[in-house]
Amino acid sequence: MVRRLVIDDLKLVRMIHDLDSHGDKGLLVFTLSKISDSMDDYERNIWIYDGKSPRQLTRGNSDFSPRILSDGSGVVFLSRRGLGKDEPGVGVWLLKFDGGEAVRLTYVRGGVTGMRVVGNEIFFLSTTGPTQEDVKFVDDWPLWFNGRGFIHTFKTHLFSLKVDGSLRQLTSGDFDVVAYDVKPNGEEVAVAISSDRFKPYRNEVWLINLRSGERRTILSNYSVSTMKFSPDGKYLAMVGNDLHRGFATHDHVLLVKVDTNEVIDLMRGVDRNVGNSLNSDVRGSPPPTKLQWVGEYIYFVMMDGGTARLARTGVNGNVEVVVGGNRSVEDFAVINHELIYFVAMDPTTPTELYRWVNGAEERVTNFNDWVGMVSLSKPEQFKFKAGDGVEIEGWIMRPADFRPGIKYPAILEIHGGPKTAYGYSFMFEFQVLANEGFVVVFMNPRGSDGYGEGFADIRGHYGERDYEDLMEGLDYVLRSYDFIDPNRLGVIGGSYGGFMTNWIVTHTDRFRAAVTDRSISNWVSFFGTSDIGPYFANDQIGGDEGKDFWGYLETYLAKSPIMYVKNVKTPLLIIHSLEDYRCWFDQAVQLYTALKYMGKEVRMVVFPGENHDLSRFGKPNHRVVRLRSIVDWFSEKLRR
Structure with missing residues (x-):
C-alpha cells in the first residue's frame, strides 16, 4: 500500500558516498550515512563490497x-570515535x-580532507595554526569560513602518515594547499597552492621532491581543484581553468x-x-571532483544539461x-575498461551503488527501497x-495525488x-x-x-536575463499546463x-507568497x-575581479534588492542560519528590518x-523545522 510522503520520512533516506576501490583485490568500500534516531545528528559507517x-x-x-x-590488507578511515561533541578534529x-x-x-586537531593512500603512506590535508578559543585577535583575512568558523590563524598544508602512527608535515609557509597528488613511486608530490587571500582561486602548481625538498613551478595563474598523476608519472591531469570568463569559466580536464x-586542454571544443x-x-557529502587514470584514459564526471x-578522455x-x-x-570507481562501479541517484531514487559491465548495468544495493512505499512525483x-x-530547460512535478480537472x-x-543546476537528481x-x-x-535559467x-x-548582469528566463518560463508553464491556478x-x-x-x-x-x-x-x-565577499562580488556583480564597489557603487546598489523593498507586495518568509558565513545573517536582518519598517508582511x-548548508547537511531536526516552516507558509498563503 503506497502512502503519502511526509517530512519525517527524511529519516528513511540512506546516503552512499566516499567510494574507494582496490582493482587487484576486487574490493570496494564506501560510507553509508543516515539520520540518527535522535534526529540531532547523522550515523556514518563503512561498508565493503567484494x-x-x-x-x-x-x-x-x-x-x-x-x-x-595499497596491498589490500585493510582500510584506513576517519572517525569521531572517542571525541566530545564540541571537540575539534578527527581520528x-x-x-x-x-x-x-x-x-x-x-588524532588530527585540524581535521582531514583529501585523504589518499600511496604505497605505504597515507597523505592528507589539514589546517595548522593556533586556535583562539575565546577572544579573537584578527590580523588576516578571511576571518571566517562557512562550515569551519574562524580561520584567520589557520593555513592548510599537506601531511603524510605511516601505519606506525608517525606523522610528518610536508609543506609549510604562508599559503594554503588546495589540491595535491603524489607520484606513484612516492618520490614527488604536486601541490596546487593559494597565496593571495583576495584571489584564492588563482593557483600555482609546484612539483616537490619529498627527499630533497626541492621544488619547481609547473603551472601558474590557473584555478585548480583536483590533480592526478598518470601511472608512469609522466603526466599530471588536473581539473581546472584559466579564468578567461571569471567564475563562469568551465573547468576542464x-x-x-x-x-x-x-598544458593541454583535453576537452577543447x-x-x-x-x-x-x-x-x-x-x-x-558533496560529490567529489575526481579523476581516475586507467591505462591511457582519464575518467571523470561532467555536467550536461x-x-x-561519467565520461573519459x-x-x-x-x-x-x-x-x-x-x-x-x-x-565512481573504474576497475578496468570493462568493469565500473558508480553511485547514482535520479528524481525518484536516492543514492545506490551500480555495476557497469561492458555497457550493461545492474543495481548492487537496495538501501532506499522504502521509496516504493511512498508516493513520489516524477518530473x-x-x-x-x-x-x-535561447532554449531554456525546465521541469514540472505534478502533485503526488494529481487528479485531472482540479486547479492546483x-x-x-x-x-x-x-x-549550479537542477535536473535529474533527488x-x-x-x-x-x-x-x-x-x-x-x-528550471535552469541563464x-x-x-x-x-x-x-x-551573467557576470555584472544579475536580475536581467536570468530574471527574464524565470518569468518567461513560468509564463510558458501556465500556458502549457492548464491544471495550475495562475x-x-x-x-x-x-x-x-x-x-x-x-x-x-x-x-x-505576481506571486502570492515567497520564501x-x-x-x-x-x-x-x-x-x-x-x-568570499570581495572576490565573488567583484566578479559576479562588478563583472570583473578588479571591479569593487568603491569604483562601481551604483552597480552594486542597483543590483541590491534592499534598494527596492518599497515595491514589495508579496508576503515573505525569511529563513537564515546564524553561522552562515557565506551569506551572513546581516543579509536577512537588513531585509527583515526594511520590510517591517515599510509595513510589509514578513516573518523570519x-x-x-547552523550554516549555509542547513538544507543539505544541517542537524536533521532543524531540517525538519525548516521544511515544516516552508510548507506551513505556502499552505497558509496559497490554499485560501
Whole structure:
C-alpha cells in the first residue's frame, strides 16, 4: 500500500558516498550515512563490497572516508570515535581485514580532507595554526569560513602518515594547499597552492621532491581543484581553468607534461563543465571532483544539461560519455575498461551503488527501497525559447495525488550558485511539496551550469536575463499546463536563488507568497561580511575581479534588492542560519528590518548553530523545522 510522503520520512533516506576501490583485490568500500534516531545528528559507517554482497564493516556510527591500503590488507578511515561533541578534529583509524578491532593511528586537531593512500603512506590535508578559543585577535583575512568558523590563524598544508602512527608535515609557509597528488613511486608530490587571500582561486602548481625538498613551478595563474598523476608519472591531469570568463569559466580536464610544463586542454571544443553541480538535499557529502587514470584514459564526471555523466578522455583528447542517462552520477570507481562501479541517484531514487559491465548495468544495493512505499512525483521535462531565442530547460512535478480537472497552486523553485543546476537528481524538498498538493516548477535559467560558458556567464548582469528566463518560463508553464491556478503562485530560492527571490518580490507582484532562504539582499555589505565577499562580488556583480564597489557603487546598489523593498507586495518568509558565513545573517536582518519598517508582511525563522548548508547537511531536526516552516507558509498563503 503506497502512502503519502511526509517530512519525517527524511529519516528513511540512506546516503552512499566516499567510494574507494582496490582493482587487484576486487574490493570496494564506501560510507553509508543516515539520520540518527535522535534526529540531532547523522550515523556514518563503512561498508565493503567484494563483488558478491555488500556488508557493514564498522559500527562506530561516526566513521567515514574509507581508503583501502595499497596491498589490500585493510582500510584506513576517519572517525569521531572517542571525541566530545564540541571537540575539534578527527581520528585516522586502521582496520585490518584479517580480524581484530580498529585502531587509531593518530588524532588530527585540524581535521582531514583529501585523504589518499600511496604505497605505504597515507597523505592528507589539514589546517595548522593556533586556535583562539575565546577572544579573537584578527590580523588576516578571511576571518571566517562557512562550515569551519574562524580561520584567520589557520593555513592548510599537506601531511603524510605511516601505519606506525608517525606523522610528518610536508609543506609549510604562508599559503594554503588546495589540491595535491603524489607520484606513484612516492618520490614527488604536486601541490596546487593559494597565496593571495583576495584571489584564492588563482593557483600555482609546484612539483616537490619529498627527499630533497626541492621544488619547481609547473603551472601558474590557473584555478585548480583536483590533480592526478598518470601511472608512469609522466603526466599530471588536473581539473581546472584559466579564468578567461571569471567564475563562469568551465573547468576542464587539463594535462600537464611534467618534463616540459606544457598544458593541454583535453576537452577543447567540449563546452561543458567538469564535476557534479546538480542540487540535491539527500547527500552524505558533496560529490567529489575526481579523476581516475586507467591505462591511457582519464575518467571523470561532467555536467550536461540537467544530468551529471561519467565520461573519459584519452591523452590526446576525444571525450566520450561512458555512463549517461537521466540521472546524477555521484561517484565512481573504474576497475578496468570493462568493469565500473558508480553511485547514482535520479528524481525518484536516492543514492545506490551500480555495476557497469561492458555497457550493461545492474543495481548492487537496495538501501532506499522504502521509496516504493511512498508516493513520489516524477518530473516532466519542458523546453521553451526565451525572448532572445535561447532554449531554456525546465521541469514540472505534478502533485503526488494529481487528479485531472482540479486547479492546483504552484511553487517556482530557484537554485543557488548561480553556476549550479537542477535536473535529474533527488530533491526531498520538491517531493514534500508535491505530496502537500503543490505543483513544483524548476528550471535552469541563464547563469546555470550544464550548458555552455556563454549561457553561464551573467557576470555584472544579475536580475536581467536570468530574471527574464524565470518569468518567461513560468509564463510558458501556465500556458502549457492548464491544471495550475495562475492566481496561486509561490516562489522560493536559496543563496543566489534567495537573491533572485528577493529580486522577484521587489520587481513583480505576481506571486502570492515567497520564501527566501540564506539569501543576499545587499551586495555592498555582502562584500565585507561574506567569507568570499570581495572576490565573488567583484566578479559576479562588478563583472570583473578588479571591479569593487568603491569604483562601481551604483552597480552594486542597483543590483541590491534592499534598494527596492518599497515595491514589495508579496508576503515573505525569511529563513537564515546564524553561522552562515557565506551569506551572513546581516543579509536577512537588513531585509527583515526594511520590510517591517515599510509595513510589509514578513516573518523570519532563524536557526542557531547552523550554516549555509542547513538544507543539505544541517542537524536533521532543524531540517525538519525548516521544511515544516516552508510548507506551513505556502499552505497558509496559497490554499485560501
